[in-house]
Amino acid sequence: MVTPALPSLVVVGSANVDVTAFVDRLPTAGETVAGGRLSRDLGGKGVNQAVAAAKLGGRVRMIGAVGDDADGSWTREEMMRAGVDTTGLRTVDAPTGTALIVVDSDAENQIAVCPGANDLLALDGVTFREDEAVLMQLEIALTVVEQVAATATGFIAVNAAPAQPLPEGLLRRVDLFIVNETERELMPELASAELVAVTYGAAGAALYRQGEEVARADGVRAEAVNTVGAGDAFCAALVLALRSGHAPADALAAACAVGSAAVSHLSSQPPFEHLSHYLPAP
Template sequence: MASSTLSHIVVVGSSNVDITAFVDRLPTPGETIAGGRLARDLGGKGANQAVAAAKLGGQVRMVGAVGADADGEWMRSEMVDAGVDVTDLLIVDAPTGNALIVVDAAAENQIAVCPGANDQVTVDGVAFAKDEAVLMQLEIALSVVEEVVAKAPGFIAVNAAPAQTLPERLLKRVDLFIVNETERELMPELADAALVAVTYGSEGAALYSHGKEIARAQGVSVDAVNTVGAGDSFCAALVLALQTGHSPADSLAAACAVGAAAVSHLASQPPFEHLSHYLPS
């Protein structure tokens, strides 16, 4: 039975400042595209997921690292304003991470990430409670992900992006992997995982248990302007919905609706309604 109170979530991951150029089309190798519009926004898969989970109504704390610079101060301030506990968001002697992004008129993108402080993310001294779900990504060192998997006693979800080979101990312990269809093809070992959510862009998403489809949700048709934060918002919504006790089908539908709301906004950390707004009625 679903609960009216949303889960506690610990997000362990990256925090970046997104420097985005919006252009008519993506440049080909060696080509310069003129006439763009530049934007600076907060991003990073970890920060995006933490902020989305908090805006959706979850109780969230962020484990990560930012620099002792203006961008790091901005990141911490905005997370606090969104309702995220930043006690474990370290300030380190390295620049806050950056992502250089190009987005075209069809909302397709190219991204180059400069990790900076994210290379110093650690969970030394960080405790995890059994009633806290943990959500991670692969923009931080795999060794940190493995350490969390070894010590966290509760539900663990990993957004396995960027794609890379996953060790057997992660495959056995992680409760939920979240990938897009390309990442799934690049990581065939996920076929044996307990639970894998796969996103298919505008076509929606499906949930697989040991390779067998157990739920599917259709995509929500919207006018997309920026797809950069859509997957992160999907991850936050899916973990919140599942952990609150909603069915796999309803949880997927809500996550797809949240992802659609995200692509309708230019920022990587857009505003959201409470999660209940996106659940099937």
């Protein structure tokens, strides 16, 4: 069976190495929790989304920055192995970004991020084709996000995480914002955005056009072991599905199924089937 070709996607975003401790419960302030299991993986919302999109069958290139260190080389090699074009992943004079993560037995997490090279992400010489969708996050400087929005002429999606105030110009230009329910509450200005996808964890997701719900999809049951990369996988799947011309409800359903598959895996960058595998049956 021939799998359908998916649209081209440019991910502009963060690249980190995730150092994760899996423990029975999250520590409280000043507390040490022993007996953990350590894992070291590629991470950063940008890398997570780019790798997920490539594994789902998209044609993906990454615009980002890593350090001239072992972690930077590892990041580039693993992204290339996943099928991501890393020509735009620059090596800069700063350490590769690092995220320190603690995950408990219920898959809840705490995350501290040291951005490092991500703070030096620049767009010098970067161009965007009109047929390329662009996906960004707020783990990079807002000025970079605004510059891309002012430069790219095609479809632009922003995973507005971590939450922060959004300028009016960005609200008008971005075609799709993607947030979780907490982020939506922290950014009431999203009510005026053209299209906003909101995730509700196990309860699924909904799509809002200028504040009015236009589509909804139920969550897909899964035994959650790590939720760190689930939202990023959802973002990648939703953008690819919408840009492939699927109805909003079907695109949401596919994205929820991909997010569910992600939480079932310990890695923040789990394996995926082609996107068509997750779309509702016609």
